[in-house]
Amino acid sequence: MTEFKFSKRVPADGTDAVGAILKAAADPRIISFAGGLPAPELFPVKEMQAAVDLAFEEHGQEAMQYGAAKGVTALREQILKHVKEKENVTGELENVLVTTGSEQVLDLVGKAFVNPGDTVLVEQPTYLCALDVFKSYGADFVSVATDDDGMKMDALEAALKANPTAKLVYTVPNFQNPTGRTMPADRRQQLAELAAKYDVLVLEDNPYGEIRFAGQHVPAVKSFDKDGHVLYMSTFSKTLAPGFRLGWLVADAKVVDKLTVLKQSADLHTDNLAQYAVVEFLAHNDLDAHVKEISALYGKRKALMVEGIKEYFPAGVKYTDPEGGMFLWVEVPGVKDTVELFKQCLEHNVAFVPGDPFFAGQPQPGAFRLNYSNAEEDKIKAGMKQLGEALQEAVK
Amino acid sequence: MTEFKFSKRVPADGTDAVGAILKAAADPRIISFAGGLPAPELFPVKEMQAAVDLAFEEHGQEAMQYGAAKGVTALREQILKHVKEKENVTGELENVLVTTGSEQVLDLVGKAFVNPGDTVLVEQPTYLCALDVFKSYGADFVSVATDDDGMKMDALEAALKANPTAKLVYTVPNFQNPTGRTMPADRRQQLAELAAKYDVLVLEDNPYGEIRFAGQHVPAVKSFDKDGHVLYMSTFSKTLAPGFRLGWLVADAKVVDKLTVLKQSADLHTDNLAQYAVVEFLAHNDLDAHVKEISALYGKRKALMVEGIKEYFPAGVKYTDPEGGMFLWVEVPGVKDTVELFKQCLEHNVAFVPGDPFFAGQPQPGAFRLNYSNAEEDKIKAGMKQLGEALQEAVK
Incomplete structure (x- = not known):
């Protein structure tokens, strides 16, 4: 053996x-x-089946051929429209990367920013798969105290003072996994301000934000970001189909470019058929x-x-x-x-x-x-x- | 900025x-x-469209739901049958991992085995994306001389003696990228024997092997492997459709298990719809x-x-x-x-x-x-x- x-x-x-x-x-x-x-x-099995049929009719060869590492342009345009409408997060094509599920954003961000021994600040508790990914790149974690409104900003600022070289603050501000808690707008604005003040990146992970059955929408941390410190990520996994593995990052073009290089090394690009299918689904169905x-x-x-x-x-x-x-x-x-x-x-x-x-x-x-x-x-x-x-x- | x-x-x-x-x-x-x-x-656009339709009819909800990190069982069974028929590479379900393109096998193998400073032995020249991936995990490369029959085994043995802690030998034995050269059977057998003798892993990357238009099939390095030193990887990218991003690894169960853990961190699992579609395609079409x-x-x-x-x-x-x-x-x-x-x-x-x-x-x-x-x-x-x-x- x-x-x-x-x-x-x-x-x-x-x-x-x-x-x-x-x-x-x-x-x-x-x-x-x-x-x-x-x-x-x-x-929406029938609707998605029809969308895939359309994808084959319109883009059969492209869907089966190698594609662009950043993703199918029409899907990236749809994602930009979607995040603008839902979260007032704005960007151009150069700011959006399609990934193989949002898990891949975690992986690429970990790979791109976390040297062994670098500090990552996380909510206490936080999404366990994010811990696994960042740990695999050698992250040291500092847990930031939370209350019913999520991460406490005084605790975060103290942690940032104590860890001036911290690379990343990871947050799930809406209906957090595992607690279900949501961070109010004032904290989000503070979080964006602290990121700029302490020159640390915030990874805002928002898979659940659209699945709201009570209360009012709260603006994204990214919507308060003035200078590119916030990386915004989401996915079609909770609104459409996790099996298709479609997530995305919206961030500064420089970050998107570097993550694109790493994505090429990870899996070249995301499944084209799934991307074209979702483009067709969004064109012919009411996702809302x-x-x-x-x-x-x-x-x-x-x-x-x-x-x-x-x-x-x-x-x-x-x-x-x-x-x-x-x-x-x-x-x-x-x-x-x-x-x-x-x-x-x-x-x-x-x-x-x-x-x-x-x-x-x-x-x-x-x-x-x-x-x-x-x-x-x-x-x-x-x-x-x-x-x-x-x-x-x-x-x- | x-x-x-x-x-x-x-x-x-x-x-x-x-x-x-x-x-x-x-x-x-x-x-x-x-x-x-x-x-x-x-x-085969029309045939694949029909296969996707069948996948929706038979497995609509499963294709859209989260799936297993190791891949869809029916596809893993098809892959085992395929590698047995084509390459006399045998294994059980525990030996096969479906990946998001064969690029992901390179990534997971790099992540799983290459500590910064570890030596990876490569053909001179070799597939450039493999260099990029292994480099991203801190590999040091040793190039092994090649001739018209690919990697020279005397040069490899000398390199293994000079680098006794080398982790991995990477080879594309069939119609290599970039040279198009093929390694003959005697060298493959020697390669498997050297791997065992020097306790080093061989990553056998075989995306092109089935695309043969002259000469005779040469048995896989993996077919000479007695004790799990050879990791065998291939893909449907050259025989069916690269856009679907479907690759695979056949290896010792222990290796498959650890790479599965890393795959969960990379993208949770490979697109289910693409997997079910290829299962249906293989069941209803003549891939050969x-x-x-x-x-x-x-x-x-x-x-x-x-x-x-x-x-x-x-x-x-x-x-x-x-x-x-x-x-x-x-x-x-x-x-x-x-x-x-x-x-x-x-x-x-x-x-x-x-x-x-x-x-x-x-x-x-x-x-x-x-x-x-x-x-x-x-x-x-x-x-x-x-x-x-x-x-x-x-x-x-």
Whole structure:
């Protein structure tokens, strides 16, 4: 047997805790709130099939040939129009890069900016895949304290003073993964100002922003950016189809150019057929109406989940009540070992993701993430009852 | 203006020589043999459109939902069947990873194995994108001498003795990019044996192997591998459609597992629709017949190009005469500056890729790569005449 000599970037064996959790949760007897998947019954399958047919009719050879690393021009134009309409984020073609899912933006930004030992500032807790990516490029993390309004700006400024060479602030300002929290406009403006003041980049990750079922739209951090310190990223994964792997970055042209070079080394370019298909879909369908339908369903499911918490969970349990997105966050006081709690709940045939992997530093015991987008209503009702019983037992 | 502090992995400004060359060659007045594109007129557009329709009918929701990082199981099964039939490379599902084009295999292998300062052994010359990728992970290169039969095994063994901690040997054994050369079976067997003896990995990159228009099939290096030292990679880009970005790795399960973790960080998974579409295409079409058609056309174009060399090029020019693939390699004696030669040829409205970027070390002056797959026959005839005139003038 060959002993493979992996690089320092490769995680050690047995460290894929989340993989193990999702695997355990995949048992068909389990009602799982662990994943992070959209509701597949709302995928516009017929409409997308028609869009792909049009893509073949109009662009068959181009869709099958090698394409441009920056992406299909018509799609980049659509993305610019979209971010202008939705987020008042403006730019020219030179400012937009199409990526193989928004995960690839994280990867390219990590590769382009993070030297081993560089500091990346993250929300506490934050999106776990972002931690994995930046870690693979040797990032040191500094966690910034959060409250119900997301990242605290006084804590961020203190962290920036303490880490003057920090490279990047990573934030998910809308309906954050894992907490579901949203950062208000005044903090966003402050964040953009702090980025300029301390000459640090902000990576604004906004996959969920359009999935709003309550409250009012909050302007993007990028909309307050005056000098290119904010890199804005989003995706069609939550509004159309994650399976197509289509994300994007809007940023200063210099950043887009360098990331394009790295993208060429990563996968040359993003699937052309998927890009042409989405161009045709957007030309012939009402994406806003579709997103409204998604938001309405997720809002209904979130409400059912919150009802379940109120009815079945032990007294003293705290939870977020998001105005959009796909996740809410639960904190059960008195729990010491959240992974142990996960195992106890699994015995009651219900699953979540323990909070631990969302923390760059010390995890918060008893915290976990629940997904409401991917479970049908009767499953939410039954699952929350089971989860409540498991928690009652655990905190006894 | 923000000064962006890019990481050490990001190439400096003005270093994308090939990008500049391809841009210059894109002028419509230029007959370009510079690119590396398949002949688009042979793309099976209608058949693939039908396959995508079937994919939507059979797997609409799965194609649009998040999928497995390792790829769609049915496609991985097809790939195993394919590599067994074509290359006598055997494996189970745990041995195959679907990637976003074979470029992503290069990226993941670089990320998984190359620590900064690690040695990667490459053919002299070699595929330039592989150099770019491995360089981005901090590789030091050692070039191994080649002759008409590709990498010389005595030179490789000497290099392995001189670099006992070398991580990787990278080879394109069939119709190599850029030279079009093919390594004979005895060298392949030796290569597999040297890999085991010196405990170094071999990355066998085989995008062109099936596009053979003369001579006999040569067994894969991987087919001589006894203990997992050889990682085998290929793609549907040259046989079906590069625009879909579908490549694959067949390797030891331990390697596949670790690369899967890195792939999750890179782009979560490869486009599901493209994967299901190729599954349906393979189930309902004769890929072998299609590849025969491609090979016949490329063979015809290669012959025209060689005729042009014989008729128009200065005496003493050397060239390869490949039995397959998409490229041939020209060496013009007496030329000192190949980029200067490129500029002179551009003035005659004809373009190639100068050899320089294909060398990890000292480039060979006067060498350049010609692509014959992507130019129609009349363009090849006219272009080779112009190129011959330009060369005659340059070596006067």
